Amino acid sequence: MQHILRSILGSIVVSLCIVSGATAGEEKVLNIYNWSDYIAEDTIANFEKETGIKVNYDVFDSNEVLEAKLLAGNTGFDLVVPSLSFLSRQIQAGVFMPLDKSKLTNYKNLDEDLMKRIAALDKDNAHAVPYLWGTTGIGYNVNKVKEVLGDDAPVDSWALIFDPENLKKLKSCGVAFLDAPVEVIPAVLNYLGEDPNTFDTKLIQGKAQDLLMKLRPYITYFHSSQYINDLANGDICVALGWSGDILQAADRAAEAKNGVEVAYVIPKEGAAMWFDMMAIPKDAKHPDNALKFINYILRPDVIAAISNYVWYANPNSASRPLVDKEILDDPGIYPTPETEKKLYTFAVLPPAVDRVYTRTWTRVKTGK
Amino acid sequence: MRTIAASIAARVPRFLREPRSLLIAVPYFWLFLFFAIPFLIVLKISFAEAQIAMPPFSSILEWTGEKLSINLNLGNFQFLFEDELYYTAYLNSIRIAFNATLLCLLIGYPMAYVIARMPPSRRNVFLMLVILPSWTSFLIRIYAWIGILKNEGLLNETLKTLGLIDAPLHILHTEAALYIGIVYAYLPFMVLPLYSNLVKLDPRLLEAATDLGARPWQAFLQVTLPLSRAGMLAGSMLVFIPAVGEFVIPELLGGAGTLMIGKVLWQEFFNNRDWPVASAVAIVMLLLLTIPIMLFHHYQARELEAR
Known part of the structure; x- marks a missing residue:
């Protein structure tokens, strides 16, 4: 109860601040809501210094929580960063205002191919600009996996974790899956040779669920952030997770010099490619400041610094010369063109399919 | 003059004339503002239909030109x-809340009993010790349990150092951890009403029981225990009712295998974006909870009559 009360009080305080500030036209304030651990240390400070706009930076860690706030309205945020498939549904619900691209002088820096992919879910790229993007693949402890499965372990394939025989052996050193049906179920469908975005609920509740049920006994836990630490410490040896998070784990392990070597792979069968999108809610009080911030992020030096810090690829072609070579050359972050062809984006699921996803997930997690 | 004053007084509603009823109106107003209104909103949403919009459900009242139509979706x-x-999920929640309440009672009763038997000067210190942990954020205290219970946590490391175990005990993310969390968090709610009940117990009754030949345990079973029933019941209600809807503790300490209704509600609301079904789940949970509350009231009313 206490925490609920606190968040209610918190939001009252926030909305009071916003109401009191709204009268003076567009004052020099900007309220941003972004993913946690997803920006460079000096990005905000530099923006404030350059523009004199005071930024209130708040973070979330799930698309679902962000969406519930947006659909209720009056969030008080001027700029939010949902993932593309969520953004698409939110556009349908009428959450966002179209972007005034005449104010985005750095818009030309964006990668055209990526923008075409995104346009499938946001027509004419009218409502949002991509912030960073990544893939959902496998992170693994190089030595432990070799120890358990031998030298010919299929580390370039989903079979590493989706073949029950392999996972059974890996159980001894720890297995983590993202706690996100919208990530895991499409990956399983793709591995089984089906359309990862299928709306065929019989396939989801049949083939996909059957395999997940077989894998379930060997999965140590489902969690969407715990695996970063555990991979780095060697507490788990494989994780189905997000590219940047796993690479952060690899970086931490290397720094700790604890003998753990973590690698990230986009399996050869293909993987999900996702985008986090900057968009402005219709009821934003400071849309012009938000546009200024988007234009600032579109600057090659700014976004390169972010990529260098969080280990996620950015959609900014002009920033490539400024991105660390180590990151630019990592095929797990910037995949080769051949790999990129095999990446798929998520579709927007109809409510009935959404429900089947959640229900299947509950059944898998509870093992019943 | 008097008649005018009397006639004015007669026109003023009765509740304004009596300051006592005005005082009673305050909690009613509180209940109306923070219970009745939110409840009616949830009830309204539970009869709507989910849709992709802001807010994500249909309106149940529709004004079509001249007719006002109400669309209730059952x-x-x-x-x-x-x-x-x-x-x-409902059954799991009730089972877990019931067991946790029982555990709280078994642990809380001796605690309350001992504190109530202490000399008054020491009582306050021990009562303080019961309440003190609540001064820290609830969330932080539950997180602390993760640190204690996890595989390489405080408990396992201690047991290992003592040589009692070789492999770590797997407690975190099991039902055992869930019970530890709930009992820990709600124990004060059991101890405090029990204490206030037991402390009022007239010690002469026990003396009389001893004089009449009862052994201490007989006196406890036949005098203390029946007289503290109201305290036990109040404590149990204070533990059971919030435990049924508990979300944070199962989420942080419990395992994936134990599904409680709080989690189902979360999934309906966030994963399925189906606010109407989420509201229906909440309404049914409330109805289920009113049964023990009504029993409690019924019992209390009887208790009052008996005095």
């Missing part, structure tokens, strides 16, 4: 009976 409630998920 499908959300019907839906709860079609999938055994909801039934299992």
